[in-house]
Amino acid sequence: MALSNEKVSKCITDDLALSIMSKLPLKALNRFKCVRKSWVPLFENPYFMNMYRKSLISNNSYDNDTRLLLKQTLLNSEKHSSLYLFSSENFDNKVKLDWPPPIEEDDRGINILGSGINGVLCLYVNGINSKLVVWNPAIQEFKVISPNPAVFVPPYVRVASQHHGFGYDCVRNDYKVVRYVEFFTSLCYFLDARINMSASKVLLDPIWEIYSLKSNSWKKLDLDRKKIYQSPVGVVEQVYLNGVCHWLGKSETDIDNLYLVSFDLGNEVFLLTSIPSIMDNIIDFGLVNTHLLLLNESIALIYKDAETTTFHISILGEIGVKESWAKLFIVGPFPCLGDPIGVGKNGDIFFAKEDEELARCDLTTNTVQELGIKSMFFCSQIVIYKKNLLSIEE
Amino acid sequence: MAQEASSSTSSKTISLKTGDGEIFEIEASAAKQMKTVQRLIDDLGDDITIPLHNVFSKELPKIIEYYKKDITGEITKDFEAEFVKDLNDDEVKVLFLAANYLDANKLFEFLSQNIADRLESKSVEYVRKYFGVENDFTPEEESKLREERAWSFRGIKEDE
Numbered sequence: 001m002a003l004s005n006e007k008v009s010k011c012i013t014d015d016l017a018l019s020i021m022s023k024l025p026l027k028a029l030n031r032f033k034c035v036r037k038s039w040v041p042l043f044e045n046p047y048f049m050n051m052y053r054k055s056l057i058s059n060n061s062y063d064n065d066t067r068l069l070l071k072q073t074l075l076n077s078e079k080h081s082s083l084y085l086f087s088s089e090n091f092d093n094k095v096k097l098d099w100p101p102p103i104e105e106d107d108r109g110i111n112i113l114g115s116g117i118n119g120v121l122c123l124y125v126n127g128i129n130s131k132l133v134v135w136n137p138a139i140q141e142f143k144v145i146s147p148n149p150a151v152f153v154p155p156y157v158r159v160a161s162q163h164h165g166f167g168y169d170c171v172r173n174d175y176k177v178v179r180y181v182e183f184f185t186s187l188c189y190f191l192d193a194r195i196n197m198s199a200s201k202v203l204l205d206p207i208w209e210i211y212s213l214k215s216n217s218w219k220k221l222d223l224d225r226k227k228i229y230q231s232p233v234g235v236v237e238q239v240y241l242n243g244v245c246h247w248l249g250k251s252e253t254d255i256d257n258l259y260l261v262s263f264d265l266g267n268e269v270f271l272l273t274s275i276p277s278i279m280d281n282i283i284d285f286g287l288v289n290t291h292l293l294l295l296n297e298s299i300a301l302i303y304k305d306a307e308t309t310t311f312h313i314s315i316l317g318e319i320g321v322k323e324s325w326a327k328l329f330i331v332g333p334f335p336c337l338g339d340p341i342g343v344g345k346n347g348d349i350f351f352a353k354e355d356e357e358l359a360r361c362d363l364t365t366n367t368v369q370e371l372g373i374k375s376m377f378f379c380s381q382i383v384i385y386k387k388n389l390l391s392i393e394e
Numbered sequence: 395m396a397q398e399a400s401s402s403t404s405s406k407t408i409s410l411k412t413g414d415g416e417i418f419e420i421e422a423s424a425a426k427q428m429k430t431v432q433r434l435i436d437d438l439g440d441d442i443t444i445p446l447h448n449v450f451s452k453e454l455p456k457i458i459e460y461y462k463k464d465i466t467g468e469i470t471k472d473f474e475a476e477f478v479k480d481l482n483d484d485e486v487k488v489l490f491l492a493a494n495y496l497d498a499n500k501l502f503e504f505l506s507q508n509i510a511d512r513l514e515s516k517s518v519e520y521v522r523k524y525f526g527v528e529n530d531f532t533p534e535e536e537s538k539l540r541e542e543r544a545w546s547f548r549g550i551k552e553d554e
Contacts (some may be wrong), residue, residue: 024512
């Protein structure tokens with residue numbers, strides 16, 4: 001590392017340049033591969049990739065006040081869903097939080113929509129008596145959101161909503177919820193159930209709606225029917241980043257493709273990003289093995305290869321650009337791990353295991369740590385949360 | 395090897411002499427954070443002025459200022475933002491190289507991130523000049539490469 005005196009102030013050696021490059025976002029890194037020949041295959045350089053992964057994982061603004069919330073669902077007990085706040089990464093000290101009214105512990109299927117935003121959570125319960133609440137647990141302030149859609153619904157029509165996004169509109173300083181609403185007739189005019197279903201769908205088209213906390217009302221979004229992209233699964237995996245809500249979706253009219261759907265809360269516009277077929281041209285339409293996560297400040301897809309039980313994680317370089325997905329991590333084989341249920345403060349990913357317990361996967365060491373916490377498959381969530389003493393309304 | 399320096403009290407100062415002959419004082423606990431300096435102290439003793447051939451009087455005071463804050467645990471995001479606010483890209487580069495020479499890890503990591511932030515929206519030519527790198531592509535190779543990753547050039551101002 002000896003540099004001659006005159007050159008020191010002008011010359012950065014390659015390894016120093018690479019340590020700077022390892023801290024760049026994907027878009028810039030990709031562009032700077034054109035700087036010189038030896039940088040073109042940077043993604044195949046294990047030394048560089050280790051630096052890049054380390055930098056990605058440690059690059060966050062989480063401080064000691066940022067905690068983890070666990071929503072634990074145990075359907076075989078009376079108290080179906082419980083919420084715990086953890087103060088340390090070891091899950092030793094936990095504080096049980098009471099759900100805000102009208103949500104009750106024996107409600108089936110309580111879910112946190114997305115993550116904590118400025119210390120505010122959005123909770124929902126699906127079903128016949130659906131509930132939707134925006135809540136700041138630190139000051140025990142909550143606001144119940146009326147589930148009634150913006151359009152007129154005749155009394156014999158049932159409403160089924162699928163919540164796709166909870167986020168903060170930075171332009172209007174307002175919390176928003178985005179959902180997809182379908183309508184079904186509840187009367188049986190026909191003996192054949194299938195005819196009933198077709199008939200009911202003809203009555204009222206599904207709509208997309210956005211709720212504004214400030215105006216306390218739902219508003220129908222004007223969308224081209226062809227461009228409706230909803231999640232194919234019941235409970236939507238959603239991430240929020242910088243004023244945009246993201247989820248994975250497909251359209252009835254575009255059945256061959258799966259997309260990352262990004263909804264900008266400020267200008268109320270949808271953007272689509274194609275998802276590359278991660279393994280062998282398989283497209284996971286049922287979203288059985290593909291999950292959406294937020295890895296620090298990056299949108300990430302995690303795909304489980306069932307055969308090898310390895311997990312492949314790709315990061316998105318730019319919204320709307322299919323070529324900008326970059327596969328950065330392959331961890332495993334971990335045959336015991338099931339679905340991811342959340343991301344921690346150090347880029348560690350939490351999983352529900354096949355034996356209905358929770359585990360944490362460290363991406364840098366490629367190891368799994370058991371947490372000794374029980375969970376029903378699919379049902380638990382771990383969410384990053386930092387308490388905020390400001391009122392929701394501010 | 396003289397061992398007294400390692401257990402010196404925080405009031406003990408070390409003298410550092412820059413490549414252009416100026417002398418600066420630094421507290422021993424701050425000197426510990428710069429591994430190159432600490433190694434020299436271990437070899438030469440802490441009563442001698444430590445020579446730093448590759449660091450100059452323009453940048454050493456700034457580095458000392460950073461580590462003064464570090465030993466009192468006062469380094470915050472705001473302090474770091476203020477620290478680099480009035481520096482241009484070349485000045486940060488000089489500091490970065492000095493931090494590397496001094497093996498001052500915390501400052502090195504902070505400055506690498508700061509340089510990365512500054513380079514994020516720059517052109518390929520700017521980065522080449524900044525790192526002192528020659529373009530070893532033929533024009534055809536380069537334009538093919540740029541086409542292949544056209545999305546990463548969108549919205550970036552190119553300086554020809």
